[in-house]
Structures are given as structure tokens and as C-alpha cells.
Amino acid sequence: MRPVHVAGIGKTAFGVFASRTLKDLAVEAIDACVADAGRGRKQIEAVYLGNFDSPSFTSQNHVAPYVAGAAGLHGIPATRFEAACASGASALFHAVHAVVSGIYRDVLVCGVEKMTSQTTGRVAQILAGAGDAEFESSLGATFPAMFAMIARRHMYQYGTTREHLAAVAVKNHLNGSMNPQAHMKKVITIEQALAGRPVAEPLTIYDCSLVSDGAAALWISSDASPIRIASCEQASGAVALADKQDITRFEATRIAAARAYARAGVTAKDIDLVEVHDCFTIAELVAMEDLGFVGVGESGPWVASGATGLKGSLPVNTSGGLKAKGHPIGATGVAQICDLAMQMRGLAGDRQVERAKTALAQNLGGSGATSVVTILLKD
Amino acid sequence: MRQGTVYTETIIHSAPEQFAAEAPYQIAVVDLDGARLLVRIAGARVQIGDLVREIESQSGYPIFEVVS
Numbered sequence: 448m449r450p451v452h453v454a455g456i457g458k459t460a461f462g463v464f465a466s467r468t469l470k471d472l473a474v475e476a477i478d479a480c481v482a483d484a485g486r487g488r489k490q491i492e493a494v495y496l497g498n499f500d501s502p503s504f505t506s507q508n509h510v511a512p513y514v515a516g517a518a519g520l521h522g523i524p525a526t527r528f529e530a531a532c533a534s535g536a537s538a539l540f541h542a543v544h545a546v547v548s549g550i551y552r553d554v555l556v557c558g559v560e561k562m563t564s565q566t567t568g569r570v571a572q573i574l575a576g577a578g579d580a581e582f583e584s585s586l587g588a589t590f591p592a593m594f595a596m597i598a599r600r601h602m603y604q605y606g607t608t609r610e611h612l613a614a615v616a617v618k619n620h621l622n623g624s625m626n627p628q629a630h631m632k633k634v635i636t637i638e639q640a641l642a643g644r645p646v647a648e649p650l651t652i653y654d655c656s657l658v659s660d661g662a663a664a665l666w667i668s669s670d671a672s673p674i675r676i677a678s679c680e681q682a683s684g685a686v687a688l689a690d691k692q693d694i695t696r697f698e699a700t701r702i703a704a705a706r707a708y709a710r711a712g713v714t715a716k717d718i719d720l721v722e723v724h725d726c727f728t729i730a731e732l733v734a735m736e737d738l739g740f741v742g743v744g745e746s747g748p749w750v751a752s753g754a755t756g757l758k759g760s761l762p763v764n765t766s767g768g769l770k771a772k773g774h775p776i777g778a779t780g781v782a783q784i785c786d787l788a789m790q791m792r793g794l795a796g797d798r799q800v801e802r803a804k805t806a807l808a809q810n811l812g813g814s815g816a817t818s819v820v821t822i823l824l825k826d
Numbered sequence: 827m828r829q830g831t832v833y834t835e836t837i838i839h840s841a842p843e844q845f846a847a848e849a850p851y852q853i854a855v856v857d858l859d860g861a862r863l864l865v866r867i868a869g870a871r872v873q874i875g876d877l878v879r880e881i882e883s884q885s886g887y888p889i890f891e892v893v894s
Contacts, residue, residue, distance in 0.1 A: 586866050596853075597834070603834075694833075
């Protein structure tokens with residue numbers, strides 16, 4: 448098994464970019480990544496692209512060679528990976544395999560989504576396509592509704608409150624306000640979060656991540672560099688919410704985390720900072736429990752205590768998370784690694800945390816049907 | 827018709843395009859005898875633990891209402 452290192456990172460800003468195309472967003476991220484790696488792009492042997500649904504968002508299929516060609520990566524294999532909101536990390540998971548096995552030395556992982564040319568109703572419809580078409584989207588269920596039902600059950604079983612959910616939003620908005628590449632740089636208060644327009648009760652607009660355009664890229668290599676991908680593990684769970692035994696936990700995250708910790712030779716206690724998939728505020732709370740940072744049902748009071756703030760014992764989503772940084776779906780899992788690498792290099796500016804040697808990213812697809820957990824170590 | 831208990835629920839305000847005219851509407855996951863089903867709720871709003879029963883539906887998906 449060969450080691451895998453992060454040789455380069457590159458990201459576009461996330462936001463609503465009416466004049467930008469899928470292609471030019473991806474090329475900007477790839478160019479930035481190649482420049483960061485400081486090596487010629489001719490050394491890249493394959494492209495792994497995370498993209499959820501360009502066919503629906505922009506009527507563009509066959510996206511991987513479309514993007515690779517535009518970025519001057521000709522002739523090499525270029526393949527698209529789709530795992531709903533975990534598409535980006537799923538592309539990374541498969542790319543890591545190719546490098547670990549020795550098939551390739553240098554691989555480019557890119558994630559991209561161009562979402563904002565569609566209406567909100569159409570976006571909801573496209574996103575609902577990641578659920579069960581026969582039993583969920585057919586009766587008008589949406590993704591916010593799935594996570595709203597998870598929140599309701601978490602509140603019922605463990606006493607989690609609306610204030611606990613709002614604490615996640617307030618923290619991530621504060622972090623995002625210090626991230627020059629974030630979609631939303633607006634600081635909000637608990638009162639504002641609680642008074643937001645309802646989307647799917649008990650979730651308001653402030654509990655939901657953003658619909659964004661954006662791209663991110665990573666150059667991974669078996670050649671030595673300071674940040675090593677110690678493990679990257681993907682696991683699956685039921686697609687339909689009604690097929691899960693306990694909806695207050697994601698089995699896929701628990702399986703991926705157990706494997707990732709074991710392979711990296713670390714435990715939850717060793718992790719210095721985290722980027723998790725806060726597609727909805729409740730998802731960040733559930734992730735804290737699934738990743739083993741707190742016990743079952745304890746995440747609400749823990750997060751509300753400030754433990755996961757920039758100065759807390761475990762900073763979570765210092766980028767602003769999906770909530771404030773934005774969530775261009777296919778880009779998200781790749782961007783999480785870029786954001787952790789920025790912290791590990793000491794380049795996170797006002798958001799810089801003190802300890803950043805061991806970092807973890809978690810990227811979730813659908814209502815937990817795919818989860819990818821990645822652990823980075825600074826040698 | 828089937829009968830069960832509400833396991834979880836939500837009221838959807840922001841709906842996909844083709845359901846927008848019906849919003850707000852409630853959906854629920856219902857524990858039936860040995861199975862779990864996502865359904866639409868008709869009539870009065872329900873909460874976790876409420877007893878609900880299926881009513882006739884021409885819509886292609888299951889619809890339940892609270893048993894009062």
C-alpha cells in the first residue's frame with residue numbers, strides 16, 4: 448500500500464454566479480490546484496469528478512471529460528462519480544484507491560455543481576431525486592422534510608431543542624463571515640435563527656444549507672508532502688428514511704468512521720478539527736454522535752455550550768460549513784478537504800485554530816445512504 | 827385499512843414544483859405491524875405517538891388520518 452498525500456488544493460468562491468458556467472468554475476478550481484501543487488498538469492494520470500446532477504441542473508451530461516478537456520487534461524481517463532451530496536468525497540474515495548494500489552501516482556479529484564440557474568421549486572425536485580422515487584418523492588417529500596423528521600425524532604428521544612439546532616447555524620454563520628470564499632458572510636443571532644421562515648417544521652430557512660455554484664479540486668499523490676490522507680472510507684445505508692431502524696443515527700457514518708479511525712490508527716479523541724456535512728443543522732448534531740465525539744443524544748447541549756466553536760475543544764466547520772460556506776453539491780466533499788488543508792497549513796486567517804495536526808471530514812449523501820469519512824494527518 | 831402509530835412527522839412549507847399548490851402539508855413515518863411507511867396526513871395535524879389509520883386514496887400514495 449502506498450501513502451497518499453495532498454499535493455495541491457484549489458477552490459472557487461461559492462455563491463450565486465449567474466454569468467459563470469459549470470465548465471469555467473471547474474477549470475478555475477483545477478487551475479488553482481495545479482498552481483498550488485507547483486507541478487505541471489501533464490503529470491496528472493486520471494481525473495475523478497464528483498458531480499450530483501448536471502444533467503438536470505444544466506442539461507450537461509458526460510461531465511468528466513467535458514471538464515477535464517477544458518482544463519487541458521487530454522487523453523487521460525476522466526470519470527464522474529455520483530453519490531448524491533457525497534459525490535465529491537466518493538470521487539476522492541475511489542481516487543485514493545487508485546493511488547494506494549500503485550495504479551497511479553498523481554490523480555486529480557474535482558467536484559463541481561452549477562445549481563442556481565434553476566428555480567427553488569425545481570432545485571427541491573432535483574434534490575428529491577436522491578431519495579426513494581417510489582416511496583418518498585412521489586408523495587411530495589423533500590430533503591428538508593427528511594431531516595426535519597430526523598430532528599423531530601431526535602428532539603422526542605433525547606430532548607434536543609430548537610435552540611440547540613439554532614446554535615449550529617449561529618456558529619457556522621460566524622465562521623463563514625470570516626471566510627472570504629463563503630457564499631454567505633452574514634452573522635446571525637439565535638433569535639433570528641429561531642424566527643426564520645419555516646421550510647419543513649421544525650426546520651426554518653436558517654437550518655438549511657445554501658443552494659450554490661462552485662468547484663473544488665485536489666491533487667493527490669504518492670509523492671511525499673506534509674499532509675497525508677491517512678484514511679478515506681465510504682459506507683452505505685438505506686436510501687429511504689422508513690427503511691432505517693433508528694433515524695436519529697446514520698449507520699453509514701458509523702461504519703465509515705470506525706474503518707477510518709482503525710486504518711489511520713487514531714481515535715475520536717485525537718481529532719483536532721472537523722468539517723462535517725451540515726446540510727441541515729440537525730445533521731451536524733447527529734454527525735457529532737456518529738463520529739464518536741459525544742454520546743448518543745448528547746450533541747445538542749454540547750454544541751450549544753460552544754465546544755465546537757473556533758475556540759472550543761473541537762472546532763467544527765471552521766469554513767462556515769454547508770450552512771454558510773455554501774453547498775454546490777458535487778464540490779462539497781472535495782472542498783471540505785481543501786478547507787482542512789488550509790487550517791493544517793496555517794493559512795485560515797481569522798478562522799485559524801491552534802491545533803491542526805489531525806483532521807477529519809465527513810460527507811453525507813441523501814438522508815444517509817452514503818457516508819464518507821476521511822482523516823488527514825500532518826507529518 | 828391499515829392502522830399504525832406516528833414514528834415521526836413534519837409539515838412541509840417549501841414544496842417541490844408539482845406539489846407547491848398543496849403546501850403546507852404534513853407527511854409522517856408510520857409504524858405499522860412490522861413495517862414502516864412514509865405517508866401523507868389528511869385532516870388534523872398529528873404528533874409522534876398518535877394513532878393513525880389509512881383512508882381511501884386515488885393519488886397513488888398512502889394517506890392516513892388521526893384516530894380520534
